[in-house]
Amino acid sequence: MEAIGRTCWALAEGYIPNESHGPAPQMTSHETVCLLNTSNEDAEVRITIFYADRDPTGPYLVTVPARRTKHLRFNDLRDPAAIPVDTDYASVIESTIPIVVQHTRLDSRQAENALFSTVAFPA
Numbered sequence: 001m002e003a004i005g006r007t008c009w010a011l012a013e014g015y016i017p018n019e020s021h022g023p024a025p026q027m028t029s030h031e032t033v034c035l036l037n038t039s040n041e042d043a044e045v046r047i048t049i050f051y052a053d054r055d056p057t058g059p060y061l062v063t064v065p066a067r068r069t070k071h072l073r074f075n076d077l078r079d080p081a082a083i084p085v086d087t088d089y090a091s092v093i094e095s096t097i098p099i100v101v102q103h104t105r106l107d108s109r110q111a112e113n114a115l116f117s118t119v120a121f122p123a
Contacts, residue, residue: 001067003039005100013103014049014074014089031074033093036100037064044096047077049089057081064099 014031037043042065048058060077064070074083074091083089093101 001038001040003037003098005036005038005095005098007095007098009093009095009099009101011091011093011101011103014083014091032104033072033074033091034102034104035062035064035070035072035093035095036102037066037068037070037097038100039097040066041097042066043099045099046094048092048094049077049083050091051087051089057083064095 011033033047035043035045042063045062045064046059047062048056049060050056057080060079062070062072075085077083
């Protein structure tokens, strides 16, 4: 299949709640980036995180295999640094080949959970 999507995406909104309600890891409050690679070659992806009050961190390096999807929790990113909780951030996602990017947040700070999802801005 031909690659669909773009090679650069921006997520202007990011925030990992500090608290969670319910069993871990399923109900841990988190941010997820969903990466879809429809092409016949692996996508090498670089994620850079931007903050309001400090220098950016990254790149976080991820491979999305050919004709696969990868759901990656921002909470799990550790190298080069963990993303702090209770901190506003934004991200830029760059890929060697076109991919599709979707952003999802689970906010389980209370028993009435909130889940939302948006497609990133293709730059």
